[in-house]
Amino acid sequence: MASGRTLANEAWEALLSAHATTMKRVAAQDTWTEISIREYDVLYTLARCDEPIRISELHRHVLLSQPALSRLVDRLTRRGLVERQPDAADGRSVRLSLTTDGRAVQRQAGRRHARSVARALTARLSRPELSALEAICLKLAGQAPAPSATTPAAPRRPADD
Amino acid sequence: MASGRTLANEAWEALLSAHATTMKRVAAQDTWTEISIREYDVLYTLARCDEPIRISELHRHVLLSQPALSRLVDRLTRRGLVERQPDAADGRSVRLSLTTDGRAVQRQAGRRHARSVARALTARLSRPELSALEAICLKLAGQAPAPSATTPAAPRRPADD
DNA sequence: AGTAGGTACATGCAAACGCATGTACCTGGG
């Protein structure tokens, strides 16, 4: 009998394998001459936000340590793709938003990236499988099924271990 | 309304989110004092192999550049966890296997790791969801021929690619 | 008000990474 432990570990291993394989396929594209995938990840997250967000919020979306993210944002700021503004409500915090250039770079890379991702996934998974994958992964990530606002006010993340 | 492109991209974003979130939860455990997660990944892959494997084969399982993997193996060798042997059939190649110490370290870290992974996944996903996730991810990784969502735990071999 | 403790981000430093390239070896055409 496959215990819950074993089943969960097999599922995790499969997810890791799918992630690594697809990531390699996507990274092999010629999309990443201007910016790296990690930089794109930051630009993309910023592009999805209506209001400037904090670094700590950004940190929740990115698999990087806080210092690494801080310096990554620093580089993007120096390159004129991201703008830093002080937070009126909190003196410790920094608000980040895309510049016009940053949005343009994100859009251009995003178009190619979306194409190669779609190519990689639709070649192997059917539409129902894609839907199921999305639903399960969102649940695993601890998000509501509705992909709505990105406002940081509502603490809708159960921060359990 | 959701085109195949959009659906695929949403699924990929969900997978990335699930990966990052779960990875952070797992990385926050105190499992990684002896070895890092990436080092464990290598030890685990070696532990699953009956015969010594090449670095290039290892490289297919790990999301690292070839030079980075080469040096990671170098460190593990210097620490006495991995053994390098020349390949009789191919003079360019190197065969890798775990030492007794390496196997012990892998087992100890693996036990804790498996527990925390199981905790993270079973807290959020049901058994059918775990099965479906595994099946879809294996298919996405290019390893599973079965299209059914309710795949029984067949004795799957560590096939290459 | 003063202070202890927590949060948000930055920085010093050693370790690790990716890219380009080097070295050794294998393979196939002449």
Add this chain to the structure above:
DNA sequence: CCCAGGTACATGCGTTTGCATGTACCTACT
């Protein structure tokens, strides 16, 4: 046999990362 081209792994070098820690700020309790 020789050599061009490809594969497998290693190494030089500049960049990036993580850990530990520092700085500035907010919060709460006394």
